[in-house]
Amino acid sequence: MTITTEVIKEPTNNRVRWTSADLELFPNDDTRYEIIDGELLVTRAPHWNHQTAIDNVCFAVKAWSRLSGLGVVATTPGIIFSDTDNVIPDFVWVRQGRLADILDAQGHLTAAPDLVVEVLSEGSGQERRDRELKLKLYSVQGVRGYWIIDWRIKSIQVYRREKAILVLIETLFENDSITSPLLPDFVCKLTEIFE
DSSP states (O other), X not given: OOOOEEEEOOXXXXXXXXXGGGGGGSOSSSOEEEEEXXXXXXXXXXXXXXXXXXXXXXXXXXXXXXXXXXXXXXXXXXXXXXTTEEEOOSEEEEETTOHHHHBOTTSOBOSXXXXXXXXXXXSHHHXXXXXXXXXXXXXXXXXXXXXXXETTTTEEEEEEEETTEEEEEEEEETTOEEXXXXXXXXEEEHHHHXX
């Protein structure tokens, strides 16, 4: 099954700005509803390879986190930055000691995790969401590291915060290994992520 993303827009002079409260009106099914700058994005269930890639990277970072004691991980957590910026990234990592400060009473993140990982799915709308809309949102909100995984070409784009914005540092391919200054001594071969 492939993911399809729809951007629901109104004419610019009569644009509807969606909010977190509007999400309560939608059915509780396998559809993912996200809001970025008041724009509603609708995503269906992801491809098997999408899920495998996120599970593998999550497993690697979680194993490192348990050994190091330096942070915690979660897959598909809700992040409510504001009433008009409400997203569900594929995977996040938060350094030790920060989690309690950035969770609300419903268990949603309300501030930037340290690392966010998104896995691309088919479709130009989906790629635009992760490569442009979410990159900009995560940059503005203070995310320190952002990885965009493309399971089709077996690559990871690594963004790092420099001078208050997320900057593309490198693009890794199947025979490379990923590391991060956020995760001291963490090393993972991309072949393990894409197996």
